[in-house]
Amino acid sequence: MSDSTLWWIVAAFFVSLELLSGSLYLLLLAIGAAAAALCALAGQSQDVQFIVAAVVGGGGVLFWHRQLLKRGPIDTEGYTTTxxxxxxxxxxxxxxxxxxxxxxxxxxxxxxxxxxxxxxxxxxxxxxxxxxxxxxxxxxxxx
Structure with missing residues (x-):
């Protein structure tokens, strides 16, 4: 089985977990695995594939988490639903x-x-x- 196929399976696994849990973090990790699969298709070494998966997936998780921390708790004092x-x-x-x-x-x-x-x-x-x-x-x- 080729490296790209394995990365696509990992990406599909993260997407399926995301669908079960609703966590955006898992979707970001799936994007990292998809980026690694594209690197594998381009003929990059496994080291480069893992680095790309870590940088894209982990970087996305870090970015999203920092955005949520900046936002802070949601003010529900004046919150109304429609x-x-x-x-x-x-x-x-x-x-x-x-x-x-x-x-x-x-x-x-x-x-x-x-x-x-x-x-x-x-x-x-x-x-x-x-x-x-x-x-x-x-x-x-x-x-």
């Missing part, structure tokens, strides 16, 4: 526990949702109210 998301605002959910990263997984409408805490206080378990929906996260405030 459309169908507005139906969920004000509904109650129960939080069994918070993760070390400040997120929790809650069951809402029969499926598991990721949730973030809203407010200055340390998040607690128990009943919470949906304050907003941010991407695929429910923004919760304690009752």
């Amino acid at each position: 459309g169908l998301d507005q139906l969920d605002v004000g509904e109650e959910v129960s939080v069994a526990g918070w993760g070390p990263d400040g997120t929790a997984q809650v069951v809402y409408r029969g499926s598991a949702w990721m949730a973030r805490h809203h407010g200055p206080h340390v998040p607690k378990t128990g009943p919470h109210r949906i304050r907003a929906i941010e991407s695929c996260y429910l923004v919760l405030e304690p009752l």
Whole structure:
């Protein structure tokens, strides 16, 4: 099996993981593997292929992570939702526990949702109210 085929398989693996998790970081790593596959097609050595994969994939991850750090936490104080998301605002959910990263997984409408805490206080378990929906996260405030 050629080097380029292996790199395309690695890229497809990262894309499939990204589809399961929704993490942009995995997509950036897949782009790095695709760049290495193109280097392999161009006849570059394996050392160059690994360097290109690391620089393109790792550089993309580093760039995106720094962009998120610059943005800082999203201000949800004046955040409002529109459309169908507005139906969920004000509904109650129960939080069994918070993760070390400040997120929790809650069951809402029969499926598991990721949730973030809203407010200055340390998040607690128990009943919470949906304050907003941010991407695929429910923004919760304690009752």
